[in-house]
Amino acid sequence: MRALYCSLLFAAAAFAADLTGNWVVSQDMHDGTFRNTYLTLKQDGADIHGSIRATQFFYKISASTGGPEGFTVTGSMMDGKSERRVTYEGKLVGDELHVGTRRRADAPLTEMVAHRTADGEGAMPARIEPPKLHNVPDNGLVRKPPMGWNSWNKFAGRVTAEDVKSMADAMASNGMKAAGYQFINIDDTWEAGRDAKGNITTNKKFPDMKALADYVHSKGLKLGIYSSPGPNTCAGYEGSYGHEEQDARTYAAWGIDYLKYDWCGARNLYTDDEMQAVYQKMGDALRAAGRPIVYSLCQYGRQDVWKWGPAVGGNLWRTTGDIRDTWDSMSRIGFEQSDLYSYAKPGHWNDPDMLEIGNGGMNETEYRTHMSLWSILAAPLLAGNDLRSVPPAILEILTNHDVIAIDQDKDGVQGHRASKNGDQEVWIRPLSGDAVAVAIFNRSAADAKATVKWADLGFQGKFKVRDIWEHRDVPVSGPQYEVTVPPHGVVLLRAAH
Numbered sequence: 001m002r003a004l005y006c007s008l009l010f011a012a013a014a015f016a017a018d019l020t021g022n023w024v025v026s027q028d029m030h031d032g033t034f035r036n037t038y039l040t041l042k043q044d045g046a047d048i049h050g051s052i053r054a055t056q057f058f059y060k061i062s063a064s065t066g067g068p069e070g071f072t073v074t075g076s077m078m079d080g081k082s083e084r085r086v087t088y089e090g091k092l093v094g095d096e097l098h099v100g101t102r103r104r105a106d107a108p109l110t111e112m113v114a115h116r117t118a119d120g121e122g123a124m125p126a127r128i129e130p131p132k133l134h135n136v137p138d139n140g141l142v143r144k145p146p147m148g149w150n151s152w153n154k155f156a157g158r159v160t161a162e163d164v165k166s167m168a169d170a171m172a173s174n175g176m177k178a179a180g181y182q183f184i185n186i187d188d189t190w191e192a193g194r195d196a197k198g199n200i201t202t203n204k205k206f207p208d209m210k211a212l213a214d215y216v217h218s219k220g221l222k223l224g225i226y227s228s229p230g231p232n233t234c235a236g237y238e239g240s241y242g243h244e245e246q247d248a249r250t251y252a253a254w255g256i257d258y259l260k261y262d263w264c265g266a267r268n269l270y271t272d273d274e275m276q277a278v279y280q281k282m283g284d285a286l287r288a289a290g291r292p293i294v295y296s297l298c299q300y301g302r303q304d305v306w307k308w309g310p311a312v313g314g315n316l317w318r319t320t321g322d323i324r325d326t327w328d329s330m331s332r333i334g335f336e337q338s339d340l341y342s343y344a345k346p347g348h349w350n351d352p353d354m355l356e357i358g359n360g361g362m363n364e365t366e367y368r369t370h371m372s373l374w375s376i377l378a379a380p381l382l383a384g385n386d387l388r389s390v391p392p393a394i395l396e397i398l399t400n401h402d403v404i405a406i407d408q409d410k411d412g413v414q415g416h417r418a419s420k421n422g423d424q425e426v427w428i429r430p431l432s433g434d435a436v437a438v439a440i441f442n443r444s445a446a447d448a449k450a451t452v453k454w455a456d457l458g459f460q461g462k463f464k465v466r467d468i469w470e471h472r473d474v475p476v477s478g479p480q481y482e483v484t485v486p487p488h489g490v491v492l493l494r495a496a497h
């Protein structure tokens with residue numbers, strides 16, 4: 001009796017002050033979904049073991065200090081070839097776990113309250129072996145780089161069906177559709193979960209995806225959507241893991257024309273070496289679904305994707321991490337792309353990420369550089385600004401027909417850097433009909449004087465040169481052209497016989 005009493009007392013004390021359990025922080029996303037963070041903890045004497053699952057990441061706890069009255073746990077995971085870490089600090093307060101984490105070491109603590117939940121809830125699903133490699137046949141789409149709009153850069157997680165409709169209205173009427181823009185692409189955060197049959201469902205922001213696709217189609221435009229090969233998208237929403245064929249069929253039934261497929265949560269289940277097979281799975285699924293759907297790979301340019309993107313049925317593949325609306329981000333990404341030029345061809349494009357033109361973080365000169373560089377790169381032109389309120393100067397940049405003609409040139413040969421002299425770079429892109437696009441960039445913060453020798457570009461005898469942004473012909477009587485390029489600016493020329 002005495003022994004039983006003692007052990008009951010001990011169990012009660014241990015329970016009251018023990019971190020062991022499956023803890024969940026449930027954040028209301030105000031779209032009918034909750035973003036759950038799971039801390040699955042096992043207190044083992046002075047150590048805390050277990051795992052942390054947050055949005056797209058799944059960490060094993062690798063170090064800990066303290067106990068119920070104050071603890072720190074560090075989680076670690078492999079992401080491709082690099083290690084990611086996260087630290088949570090917290091304490092037990094009654095039957096709640098008060099925890100906090102920091103985005104960066106010097107950032108303020110984000111504080112959260114976790115509650116106990118059922119064991120196994122939020123567990124990582126079992127790994128599904130990736131398929132054997134084979135070649136997915138070309139779907140014949142986007143013989144020219146896709147042009148359109150994507151919700152992420154401006155709206156991130158706030159995008160709604162109403163926003164998407166009004167973007168379609170704007171694109172159809174503001175000159176962008178006439179200039180060649182066609183896709184209206186919904187990025188992350190449209191997803192809810194799965195119904196009893198495992199079908200993907202939309203959240204409250206997107207009450208009827210089929211009706212939305214019909215609406216966009218009625219404007220003569222196409223609708224794109226987003227998912228991940230992982231169990232979770234980057235924002236922590238439902239991914240296509242284990243449901244690839246079913247999701248592809250759902251997209252086809254809704255009338256979707258474009259899929260951006262983002263690695264995100266797949267990093268917890270697969271190595272980078274397995275990426276090709278994992279992307280091939282959706283390539284096959286889209287093909288089997290029987291509707292022409294552009295396939296856009298988003299895995300941040302890892303694993304030399306440009307070498308295998310076409311083999312998995314990919315029409316375009318991101319070559320870099322995420323762009324931001326700053327000169328540093330845009331120029332670092334854009335000017336880094338030269339070596340990849342030989343991998344672009346009609347139907348298969350390098351994607352240095354979406355446009356930031358008009359989002360306010362750069363000036364008009366810099367946005368002209370952004371548009372020019374992307375066109376030299378034969379890059380997809382996916383506007384990322386709010387199309388309902390585009391200032392005329394920004395609309396002029398996005399709809400400059402001569403720049404778009406360079407981007408959309410039918411030969412689909414990507415341009416590259418021809419020369420570099422400090423902050424001055426000359427890039428050329430061969431165009432159909434023996435023409436050439438020449439971009440003289442000034443990456444410095446001061447005016448730069450530049451000289452282009454026509455003979456260096458292969459032009460002699462009778463030829464014509466047009467300044468694309470100035471909308472005028474350039475005199476070609478002399479052997480060379482001298483021009484002043486503004487800070488962070490470009491002079492974009494088209495030379496033709």
Ligand code: GLA
Nearest residue numbers: 152187188234235262298322
């Ligand atoms: C990743 C992608 C972005 C965007 C977000 C959405 O970061 O690279 O382009 O799709 O995910 O969560």
